[in-house]
Amino acid sequence: NAGVMQNPRHLVRRRGQEARLRCSPMKGHSHVYWYRQLPEEGLKFMVYLQKENIIDESGMPKERFSAEFPKEGPSILRIQQVVRGDSAAYFCASSPPSRTGWDEQYFGPGTRLTVT
């Protein structure tokens, strides 16, 4: 059972370009979370999705950022017109649904976005 996969692992974009980050959750997991991490800091929640639904996007900037988790294929975090402040590591995590509450998350290796 492959773990959570993210690609690309490193992404360099010039200011104004678009960045697309992909995440394939673990098999059987229907919940996907995206987080952003700046150097020496903790993870900041961005968005929580289930298949074809955005459940909670309260951590995501209203402009330029969007996320989707289609019925088929990976979850995509899209950043339009990137700025230098978007440079960070973006982590995806997945978890299975649980009757006892929300259990552990399984993290991908992250995508390191550098905006030049």
Added chain:
Amino acid sequence: SQQGEEDPQALSIQEGENATMNCSYKTSINNLQWYRQNSGRGLVHLILIRSNEREKHSGRLRVTLDTSKKSSSLLITASRAADTASYFCATVLDSGTYKYIFGTGTRLKVLA
């Protein structure tokens, strides 16, 4: 302070010693989890403790939860150089949103 703050921010100990790190939070939780992050990598889940539990063990890890003080501690016994990493607590709020809130982390360095 934000939901989920660890202290100390950094900790340096000798191999074989115990390491204790603490996490405080502000609002009612469903559960609290501890994760480890090695430099430049994704997080790895260590242990989960539910709001109705007070203590949990897993190998060399011991976690306590005090809901009256809204705090948790992670104890790593007989530390090894391989334990060098950042450790984060994550709280799952008991408010129906089921959002995971990560703390600021404790950077542990275990010296051989």
